[in-house]
Amino acid sequence: MNLLSLLSGLTKRDPHAIIAIDADPVQPVHVSRSELWRRTLQLRADLATAGVGRGDVVAVCLPSWSDLLGWQLATASLGACAVGLDPECPTDDLVDTVADARPRVLALDVGVRPEVLDKLRAAITAHGGDADTAEPLAPAVAVVPGPHAEPPVDPSPWDLGGGAWQPSAATAGMPMPAAGGDEPAVAFAPGLAAYRESTLLAHATATAEALGLGDGDLVVCTRPAAQPLAWSFTLAAAAGGATYLFDPQLDETALPAQLARFSATHLVADEAAARHLAAAHTDPAAALPTLRWVGIPNAESAEAAQSLEAAGVAARGFYAPRGILAPFALWPDDRSTADRWLGGGTPVCPDVELRITEPDAGTVPDTAAPDPAAAKHGVLEIRGGCVPDNTTGWFRTGDLASLTSDGDIRYEGPAPQHR
Numbered sequence: 001m002n003l004l005s006l007l008s009g010l011t012k013r014d015p016h017a018i019i020a021i022d023a024d025p026v027q028p029v030h031v032s033r034s035e036l037w038r039r040t041l042q043l044r045a046d047l048a049t050a051g052v053g054r055g056d057v058v059a060v061c062l063p064s065w066s067d068l069l070g071w072q073l074a075t076a077s078l079g080a081c082a083v084g085l086d087p088e089c090p091t092d093d094l095v096d097t098v099a100d101a102r103p104r105v106l107a108l109d110v111g112v113r114p115e116v117l118d119k120l121r122a123a124i125t126a127h128g129g130d131a132d133t134a135e136p137l138a139p140a141v142a143v144v145p146g147p148h149a150e151p152p153v154d155p156s157p158w159d160l161g162g163g164a165w166q167p168s169a170a171t172a173g174m175p176m177p178a179a180g181g182d183e184p185a186v187a188f189a190p191g192l193a194a195y196r197e198s199t200l201l202a203h204a205t206a207t208a209e210a211l212g213l214g215d216g217d218l219v220v221c222t223r224p225a226a227q228p229l230a231w232s233f234t235l236a237a238a239a240g241g242a243t244y245l246f247d248p249q250l251d252e253t254a255l256p257a258q259l260a261r262f263s264a265t266h267l268v269a270d271e272a273a274a275r276h277l278a279a280a281h282t283d284p285a286a287a288l289p290t291l292r293w294v295g296i297p298n299a300e301s302a303e304a305a306q307s308l309e310a311a312g313v314a315a316r317g318f319y320a321p322r323g324i325l326a327p328f329a330l331w332p333d334d335r336s337t338a339d340r341w342l343g344g345g346t347p348v349c350p351d352v353e354l355r356i357t358e359p360d361a362g363t364v365p366d367t368a369a370p371d372p373a374a375a376k377h378g379v380l381e382i383r384g385g386c387v388p389d390n391t392t393g394w395f396r397t398g399d400l401a402s403l404t405s406d407g408d409i410r411y412e413g414p415a416p417q418h419r
Contacts, residue, residue: 108143256287
């Protein structure tokens with residue numbers, strides 16, 4: 001199975017089920033599985049026409065819209081790698097990532113900040129000498145209007161030197177394309193660590209099973225959808241047959257109302273947002289009767305989870321290393337509150353190896369891996385399933401942690417050099 005066949009199977013099972021919602025104060029857009037399927041196949045054809053093929057990179061710099069899901073799936077189906085970029089990240093970081101990734105196509109929001117375009121053009125000129133002829137660096141720009149705006153009459157103002165175009169309207173009747181191989185399908189900034197389709201599917205399926213995601217459930221994350229944390233839960237929602245809420249305006253103030261409005265069942269929230277949710281209602285369980293699970297990534301304090309559970313909402317800490325598919329580890333229900341209210345847990349993917357190294361250590365040979373039970377704490381390194389491709393096998397998380405005798409992770413915060 002690959003990402004496209006996952007969507008195909010969901011669509012055949014129930015074409016009218018809602019896979020995504022684009023939030024709006026007045027007119028939210030409910031996207032059915034069949035609509036996303038049509039969009040994805042049409043976009044796949046557009047990308048192929050733009051020259052995207054196996055081994056290419058497509059950079060996707062869009063707000064938290066359901067378009068992100070279609071772009072990721074269409075790109076992967078061509079054997080290309082999608083790099084998600086948060087349009088609200090610092091402009092220089094965004095430009096540097098585009099320069100490093102050298103995408104064949106760059107998807108930009110029709111409302112992208114002018115300074116982003118200016119700095120991208122400057123970077124292209126600096127690397128190629130002329131913005132009009134810098135073939136190695138200048139991507140073709142796809143101008144995406146999003147769910148609530150009209151497409152521009154002329155996309156040329158977004159041209160960075162490689163041309164500009166607009167995605168075609170979705171049409172019915174496009175055949176299921178042949179897809180093969182297991183190429184890197186998604187990479188995350190800033191390190192551009194890439195994941196193969198098989199890894200993405202294994203993690204999404206394992207997460208959906210661990211959380212009990214199914215038809216009728218709705219998942220919300222307070223992070224931008226282009227970031228690894230939110231993207232991981234987006235795909236897990238799809239793998240479980242659930243719905244994901246895309247809301248580029250979501251913040252801790254608007255969160256309680258949005259959860260109630262759309263009958264959310266699962267929430268991924270930073271500690272500050274979780275504390276605000278607990279304080280927003282004297283009885284969150286009554287105000288949010290459908291909410292079954294709140295996950296708090298890398299919680300260093302038990303306060304947020306404890307406050308929510310005291311109000312009747314099940315809350316857990318979990319572990320999500322920076323730039324890694326999340327959750328990497330979840331606490332089972334039978335763990336004590338001393339553990340499950342904090343960051344950590346049992347690895348979601350079973351085929352992983354863990355080891356603790358000294359905070360200031362360099363590369364540690366595989367044969368030097370210490371006995372996990374003997375290590376008090378240090379920097380966590382991981383390898384195996386749910387870990388991005390890398391040359392050494394071991395991925396250094398930059399997080400301080402300890403390992404229990406059962407193989408669980410207890411998160412202790414970022415290592416000093418990563419704070």
